[in-house]
Amino acid sequence: MAHRDTQERLIQTAAGLWHARSYADVGVNEICEAADVRKGSFYHFFASKQELAVAVIDRHWSEAYENVVMPALAAGATPMAQLQELTVGIADEVDRLTDELGVVPGCPFGNLAVELSTIDGAVRERLERLFESQKELLRDLLERAVAAGELPDATDTADAARAMHAYIEGVLLVSKNANDASIVRRLLPLALRLAVEGTPAEAARV
Amino acid sequence: MAHRDTQERLIQTAAGLWHARSYADVGVNEICEAADVRKGSFYHFFASKQELAVAVIDRHWSEAYENVVMPALAAGATPMAQLQELTVGIADEVDRLTDELGVVPGCPFGNLAVELSTIDGAVRERLERLFESQKELLRDLLERAVAAGELPDATDTADAARAMHAYIEGVLLVSKNANDASIVRRLLPLALRLAVEGTPAEAARV
DNA sequence: TGGAAAGTTGACCGGTCAGTCAACGCGAAG
DNA sequence: CTTCGCGTTGACTGACCGGTCAACTTTCCA
Numbered sequence: 001m002a003h004r005d006t007q008e009r010l011i012q013t014a015a016g017l018w019h020a021r022s023y024a025d026v027g028v029n030e031i032c033e034a035a036d037v038r039k040g041s042f043y044h045f046f047a048s049k050q051e052l053a054v055a056v057i058d059r060h061w062s063e064a065y066e067n068v069v070m071p072a073l074a075a076g077a078t079p080m081a082q083l084q085e086l087t088v089g090i091a092d093e094v095d096r097l098t099d100e101l102g103v104v105p106g107c108p109f110g111n112l113a114v115e116l117s118t119i120d121g122a123v124r125e126r127l128e129r130l131f132e133s134q135k136e137l138l139r140d141l142l143e144r145a146v147a148a149g150e151l152p153d154a155t156d157t158a159d160a161a162r163a164m165h166a167y168i169e170g171v172l173l174v175s176k177n178a179n180d181a182s183i184v185r186r187l188l189p190l191a192l193r194l195a196v197e198g199t200p201a202e203a204a205r206v
Numbered sequence: 207m208a209h210r211d212t213q214e215r216l217i218q219t220a221a222g223l224w225h226a227r228s229y230a231d232v233g234v235n236e237i238c239e240a241a242d243v244r245k246g247s248f249y250h251f252f253a254s255k256q257e258l259a260v261a262v263i264d265r266h267w268s269e270a271y272e273n274v275v276m277p278a279l280a281a282g283a284t285p286m287a288q289l290q291e292l293t294v295g296i297a298d299e300v301d302r303l304t305d306e307l308g309v310v311p312g313c314p315f316g317n318l319a320v321e322l323s324t325i326d327g328a329v330r331e332r333l334e335r336l337f338e339s340q341k342e343l344l345r346d347l348l349e350r351a352v353a354a355g356e357l358p359d360a361t362d363t364a365d366a367a368r369a370m371h372a373y374i375e376g377v378l379l380v381s382k383n384a385n386d387a388s389i390v391r392r393l394l395p396l397a398l399r400l401a402v403e404g405t406p407a408e409a410a411r412v
Numbered sequence: 413t414g415g416a417a418a419g420t421t422g423a424c425c426g427g428t429c430a431g432t433c434a435a436c437g438c439g440a441a442g
Numbered sequence: 443c444t445t446c447g448c449g450t451t452g453a454c455t456g457a458c459c460g461g462t463c464a465a466c467t468t469t470c471c472a
Contacts, residue, residue: 025323045449115228118228163399167369169379242420
């Protein structure tokens, strides 16, 4: 037979199953069955289940970048508008995946981080580098917002980007647990507030 | 022998192991061994591994309420200061647990939510009710802040509380993946910004 | 003092887990 | 036409999983 797309099918099948359920709950056997691949072939392409996880992570990110990040950057007129578009795009994607998978899936990276960061070093490091890229992306946006006068010059864009990234992960986590996709659309745009410094209490503290 | 604290030891041992690693990675056998309890005794007290998970969740929350929430409420002079104290108290607790467990543990509720919300309905519902309580707590604080004049009268305290709750979960998640407890202390206080409405971009959109 | 209830014990269950392996098919390159 | 190597196959391994059970000991209370 020698199908050329065996490896591809394994990655996509595992991505879907893990996103809908969890890494531990979906074993190599089930992935192979769903992808119509025999176990021997699985281990011809991947040395371990964890190695497949790394490939799945890369796949998720390249697809998310293409389907969510790039459209948002194209749609927004100003940096802060692009940020807003990004939150909307994520909400759209969550809606789409909820239909496709039958459950609110949360964040594929956050999910794997929770399950594997204390278990598998390679996965943890891959996720950390990925998170770094995502925070860089947010920070670039914020820097451009400062340059465009949408945010004060003194804005600590690094901290704000870190906070926004964590917030996005948190919103996706709680939406998954509540199994309610609408939470994402309602809550995610509030991320922009994290870029604005100086609340009453912060001022009182200083 | 008939030790009176067998059930207690199981809950505490499981709480620690699951918090440091993950639910799936720590099995009933390992918990029993670490707690010096035979498997038969385990199933005398708990009908299943998942039922122990529910007990562990309750335990985590009662301890967190006692050790983190109550001190923060006592320490803060005003509602917003109490909120600030809460973020500091969480950071303190994360530091303490990091020393105790040897890894940055993240949030016990968020961790279990990711692993079990799509698998076990009972755990998911318990966590959802718990999250509801936590959001109520935050909302009460925000309402009192509005009443005290620390926040504008028009503040949507429900949305702000939801956002802050998600943010806390997100910060704990990324700190766990980075295995860096200092992230919590640096990032968590920014939660207060989520209570302040009206960023430049939000205003531009309206 | 007796007997039920609560708690303990260790052997045991079927199933599943990630991972292995030798044999085989097949297309391409020489 | 042969050889080489990628890809495939399915049977197999040993360990471990959550969970069961019947026999036993201890505690409690009447």
